[in-house]
Amino acid sequence: MTSQFTNSPTQTSTMTVTIIGLGLIGGSLALSLRQHGLAQHLIGVENSTAHARRALELGLVDEIETDLAAAVRRADLVVVAVPVDAMVAVLPPVLDLITTKQVVIDVGSTKQALLAAVAGHPCRGRFVAVHPMAGTEHSGPEAAVSGLFEGKTVVLCDVEHSDADAVQTVEKLFQALPMRLLYLNGAEHDVHTAYVSHISHITSFALALTVLEKEKEEQRIFDLASGGFESTVRLAKSAPATWVPIFRQNRLNVLDVLDEHLHQLQVLRELLASEDYDGLTEQIRQANHIRKILP
Numbered sequence: 675m676t677s678q679f680t681n682s683p684t685q686t687s688t689m690t691v692t693i694i695g696l697g698l699i700g701g702s703l704a705l706s707l708r709q710h711g712l713a714q715h716l717i718g719v720e721n722s723t724a725h726a727r728r729a730l731e732l733g734l735v736d737e738i739e740t741d742l743a744a745a746v747r748r749a750d751l752v753v754v755a756v757p758v759d760a761m762v763a764v765l766p767p768v769l770d771l772i773t774t775k776q777v778v779i780d781v782g783s784t785k786q787a788l789l790a791a792v793a794g795h796p797c798r799g800r801f802v803a804v805h806p807m808a809g810t811e812h813s814g815p816e817a818a819v820s821g822l823f824e825g826k827t828v829v830l831c832d833v834e835h836s837d838a839d840a841v842q843t844v845e846k847l848f849q850a851l852p853m854r855l856l857y858l859n860g861a862e863h864d865v866h867t868a869y870v871s872h873i874s875h876i877t878s879f880a881l882a883l884t885v886l887e888k889e890k891e892e893q894r895i896f897d898l899a900s901g902g903f904e905s906t907v908r909l910a911k912s913a914p915a916t917w918v919p920i921f922r923q924n925r926l927n928v929l930d931v932l933d934e935h936l937h938q939l940q941v942l943r944e945l946l947a948s949e950d951y952d953g954l955t956e957q958i959r960q961a962n963h964i965r966k967i968l969p
Contacts, residue, residue, distance in 0.1 A: 692717040692749035696729040698809060699781045700755030701818025704734040706851050719745045729815040746771040754780040759919035762791045769797040777840045779804050783867060784923040785831045785860035799837035802844040805829040811911040828853045831860050868927035873935060875909045875917055882910035
């Protein structure tokens, strides 16, 4: 294996990187690593032969390796980018295969179950739990987007349980993309992502189901749907294979924020039903405070 990073995160690395899972995040990360000169060689591991073939055609990776052990042993950095339920099963065997000179990261949207699964592993220090806060509603290798991570935030979780040099390697990598670094523990991460990410998806699924139930004419939905509806419901296109595992692993936090969301909907409904337009105006004004946070 080759050395990892030079002193400057902007300088070209000679890393060999293995990416397990070549969907939206894994594929986009492969593109970004190549674009920024952060990987000399990219190895892909992918269960779907169709996805593996397409990833090669798109140039996401340099080769597909069908032997997980070989793919891991050849890498300086291993990225686990499979759905979060599969991640809990995949990560411990990956850690079984590595040496003290390698680094492993995940890119999952939930963290507590994963961190618990590797808590006592002898190579736990070589693992850094990360979550790039970026994505789209699309999936598979075709969904890979160049520049997906630029200017976004990446969360690093429980870094005190990772080796200092492993954390430094990961920090330099994401700074070079470039991304903003945020540090949380696993429990904090899962609470906050439920509030700002997971609730957005479950609400979008519900809105799509509502419209599909009430408006039976598909052409009418297409003809009348404007930017507002489209931007609100686009997340409903997201794959259940990605999101059901996320909701399962973060169930209690999602239920908590969903209960509050249902309460707020009920408040708005009651104001409208009672024709309390002053009260409705005040609620919307309160909601407008989000402008101060998200200009």
